[in-house]
Amino acid sequence: MVMDCADGKTRLCFPILSAWIADHAEHTTLHGIGRKSCPKCEVPCNELGGNLREVYEVRDYSIYEEKASQLESGMDGSTREYFRPVGLKIRRNVYTGLHQVNPCDLHKPDLLHNIYLGLFKHMMQRVAGFPKKHKRQPAFDNAWKGVPPYPGFSVPKKAY
16 A cells, blocks of 8 residues: 655555554454453463463464364364364454464553553552551541642542
């Protein structure tokens, strides 16, 4: 496709999807696998997060595509049983047919969902709960209100 570049020229470009940033639930939906499945390898759902030294076979979505074609054409009746053990819910995912795209390489964790929101929210609950647990909430609130003004920082009316 022809694209405009930052230097004002137009160039013939060949864009390739190289990453898809999402949380685990979004990745499982996009890949068409179960919630307890890995988008990169064929680890059984009951072993997910278990033995970290165990090496599992990398998912080969081209084989899944081939098996889906066999199933649709009615060539192989045993193909239907192939999809369940590898955790596939659908036979074709959203990446099927994209040129030079390996779905296993697209999986990138979303730090905003996984760490910043999850971990930060958890830590703030712990920090806010500590003064309450030790009956020091008024002292905490007074110290918080005593923080001097800083550009872009507003003191909340009520602490967590």
